[in-house]
């Protein structure tokens with residue numbers, strides 16, 4: 001078999017940095033996966049890893065879960081793309097509407113990015129206003145409106161975070177720090193006539209794991225409502241992760257619009273956006289807001305997603321997942337604290353912080369990401385694959401065993417000593 005190093009040498013000539021998504025460009029070269037099963041990845045070099053990256057969120061049941069696999073194979077026998085509606089669309093939509101307080105109607109799309117793009121357009125179309133508020137350091141996919149640099153401190157006008165995004169395109173993207181109600185209230189009071197919606201990750205999962213302070217989300221709901229600004233929960237990570245009904249069920253806060261993705265596709269590409277009926281009825285061909293897609297609601301993705309969500313409903317693994325995740329954090333915290341580091345978790349998400357646990361993006365930027373990467377590399381040698389950046393979140397799956405957890409805690413201790 002061709003090894004990872006050689007594959008990467010070829011890949012860098014063919015794809016920018018050799019990869020299909022930037023975070024995968026691990027130095028000196030990424031391992032190339034040959035197959036995966038349960039909690040494990042197996043690479044082409046003969047190594048085995050306990051996986052806490054889990055494809056950055058979708059794989060709550062672990063790799064190649066037999067129930068999901070069977071659903072996919074069953075669908076494959078019947079064809080995998082029709083370009084017509086299917087029964088499963090109706091059944092899956094019905095199920096999601098029953099689980100998500102904020103979703104009365106929805107559309108299936110293909111990625112989380114597509115979902116947030118459509119939700120933002122819809123919010124603008126519905127309100128007739130242009131402004132969007134996002135939280136500094138929150139990630140909503142790689143499209144223009146939300147690719148805005150997070151300035152620290154005060155609320156600022158957006159400046160693009162990527163070449164190729166004209167300043168004019170993000171002129172209406174405002175930012176506020178997470179866990180900071182005062183900044184949000186000030187902004188909305190001044191700009192309420194201009195602002196269509198606020199979009200946020202209820203729990204931040206793309207600037208390391210950052211938890212909402214007590215009542216923050218409830219207060220955000222209150223302030224947005226008072227100012228007639230729509231609230232969009234980007235639950236692409238938290239959907240089906242914090243609970244069957246996502247963060248909105250977990251925290252008891254009902255947004256106007258919701259985006260889902262990742263877990264909802266059971267490992268195949270998906271995005272979903274949904275919300276209040278009155279707003280959703282603005283979508284074409286009922287209304288004037290356009291959105292469309294060749295692969296939207298495709299049978300294969302829906303089969304995998306529907307099987308996954310039904311598994312979660314029937315098996316109710318949330319408490320068990322939370323306990324496993326807590327066991328990791330409690331196991332590693334004493335060693336981390338001795339070195340001035342920290343960790344925290346919620347449901348089956350956990351963060352290891354090389355510094356103080358952050359409350360917002362500005363705090364997260366103070367973490368020692370170089371140190372984290374050293375730690376990541378040491379962990380890899382121990383057979384543990386963490387997400388390769390301080391700014392990603394670690395995930396635990398149904399497939400992780402107690403033995404996996406014990407081995408992981410032991411490996412963390414070993415690796416911390418080597419830093």
Ligand SMILES: *Cc1c(COP(=O)(O)O)cnc(C)c1O
Pocket residue numbers: 110111112113114116139140141142201205206234235236237261262270271
């Ligand atoms: C991953 C992610 C997205 C983008 O989803 P893709 O399927 O990668 O396009 C959007 N929002 C959040 C919160 C995410 O974590």
